[in-house]
Amino acid sequence: MIPLKRRKVSQTVNQPNQTCKFPHVSIFILERKMGSTRRAFLTRLGRSKGFLITDTYSSSITHVVSENNTGDDVQTWIDNQTGQESSSSVHLLGIIWFTESMEAGQPVPVEDRHILKEALELLAENAEYSDNEGRSVAFRRAASVLKALPYRVQTMDQLKCLPCLGEHSQRVIKEILEDGTSSEVESTRHSEQFQAMKALTGIFGVGVKTADRWFREGLRSPSDLICTGQQLNRAQQAGLQFYDDLNKHVTKAEADMISEIVKEAVSAVLPGAEIQLMGGFRRGKEVGHDVDFLITHPEEGREEGLMPKIINWLEGRNLLLYQKWTRNSYLEKLDGPARPANNMDRFERCFSIFKLDRPAEATGSEGVRSSDQSEASSWRAVRVDLVVSPYSQFAFATLGWTGSKLFERELRRWAGQEKRMSLSSHALYDSNQRCYVRVQSEEEIFAYLGLEFIPPCERNA
Known part of the structure; x- marks a missing residue:
């Protein structure tokens, strides 16, 4: 892998921590793409609220906070600094986790939206904004395969014979392994359209088609809807009114x-x-x-x-x-x-x-x-x-509303292609027997599909 340029950690934040309220959470704020001034400000803010903010990265770090970087960017930076892979228990987080923790006065639970977007997931999200369901599903399948691996991918040879990794996904992965980042991912993440679609679809009651129409009309954010007096239905009015709350975990x-x-x-x-x-x-x-x-x-x-x-x-x-x-x-x-x-x-x-x-x-x-x-x-x-x-x-x-969305999609695909059955949240139809299958439990559904029962905790595909 071609190493990224290393940056010296700024000494302007080298101040002792005030009273530490949460010693089990050790935070390192990455200066890369953020700048020393902002990092110093965030460090003072965190310490003033009792958070343990360290000046240098070490094995004791539990949370790495970054701004304008992908998870792959941060992981590469850490590997270059330490000369080895970081522990999988370290949370690589975006700035939103930090600001929400400051607001709560304590470390908030880490959820998916706090974690720095992996390259393939970001491309999947962008494909959804383009109403390209096939491409979105392909990227999400590839991302799920990588997440399921018991090791961190370091070479393309490790991906041989793995399913659901199409040419496009492999091209992105190869670029990240060689250069530490993907030009396609970076240009997508910083594009005006991606950022606008993300903000607009974040409004309750607003789908991709509506958001795309607004974008083509020049709207970029929820505040633009207010300024232009956009006509909204009841759901969208509520979504705009409670936008901040509804976009929090x-x-x-x-x-x-x-x-x-x-x-x-x-x-x-x-x-x-x-x-x-x-x-x-x-x-x-x-x-x-x-x-x-x-x-x-x-x-x-x-x-x-x-x-x-x-x-x-x-x-x-x-x-x-x-x-x-x-x-x-x-x-x-x-x-x-x-x-x-x-x-x-x-x-x-x-x-x-x-x-x-x-x-x-x-x-x-x-x-x-x-x-x-x-x-x-x-x-x-x-x-x-x-x-x-x-x-x-x-x-x-129960099976349908448990999710995840990708798990349900794959399960229904299996039912149709492998068993000639039609599975929905209402019923299971056996095309071979030309009849509906009556069941009393999820376990029976899996049995009819010829699968071992998969508990809900293992369906986060």
């Missing part, structure tokens, strides 16, 4: 708080109903972007008309900032094997934004704020999806 503790609220609501309007926390939290993640719930009742048919009752209960307690309810439109005889398996399911559901009270101790923290929301706000906005499933479809719905 949701912690497991917050998800648990919402779970208690949902359980109380459902129990009040339909005793005996079952409620399951879904999505990334069911897969064992500590943070997520929203909170999903799947609701059913053991007596088939008792779940019909449940959602409006739940909504009325929540609205009566001023817990909803926004909600959109859709009815169950699935009919097995019409929506079964003839409909593509990757179509969005058609359960009764409510897309909502909850008004979640903050714990008293969390409302008085000082920090870095990028919005004009009240600094002492006693609540925050959280995206919550409520889904009601008939009991006969509950196992399929």
Whole structure:
């Protein structure tokens, strides 16, 4: 590998740490592409809030914070400084983790969006913005393969015979291994279109096509929508109003708080109903972007008309900032094997934004704020999806709403190509037997597909 130029660590930050509140977190702020002045400012800020900020990189570092670098850039810099690979336990993080930790007054949980974008994932994201689903899936598959490897790739020979690594992905990987960075990735990451699409699609209720139209009209950020008086629907208005909150992580503790609220609501309007926390939290993640719930009742048919009752209960307690309810439109005889398996399911559901009270101790923290929301706000906005499933479809719905998206895509591809079965969040149809398969659990679905059961914690593909 061609080494990158080394930079001396600035001595302007060489000041003793003040009282350290979090000795288990040792932070190194990388000066590369940041500059000594900004690094010195961030170091003083962190130390003033009780964080352990070290001046030089060492094996004791737990968190490396960087700005305007990819994960590959930082990893290469570290390897060049130490002469060896860094521990896989070191978190390579973007500046957003640092600023959110300053705001919280303590180290926040590390989630996917804090981690410096890997090259292939960034290209996958950009392909999504270009509405090129095939290319996006190809990059995400390649990235998943690399993540699953028990070693860090150092030569192209290590990639031989591995699946899902197309020519484009291999070309990017080869450039990174040889030069320490990818010109395509760098130009994409810094492009005006990529940054604008990322900001605009971050608005709740805004998809790629709408964001692309706005970009072509000259809009680049949420603030541009306000300045130009853009016409927005109800969802987009709510998304703009609560933009900062909805683009912050949701912690497991917050998800648990919402779970208690949902359980109380459902129990009040339909005793005996079952409620399951879904999505990334069911897969064992500590943070997520929203909170999903799947609701059913053991007596088939008792779940019909449940959602409006739940909504009325929540609205009566001023817990909803926004909600959109859709009815169950699935009919097995019409929506079964003839409909593509990757179509969005058609359960009764409510897309909502909850008004979640903050714990008293969390409302008085000082920090870095990028919005004009009240600094002492006693609540925050959280995206919550409520889904009601008939009991006969509950196992399929559980599998579908657990995710991850890529895992579900691969599982349905396996069902179709290897087993001639059509799998959706509603049903499993066997084309060989020309009949629907009835199951009571996820385990039975895996068995019918000829696979060993894969627990939710192993589905973060």
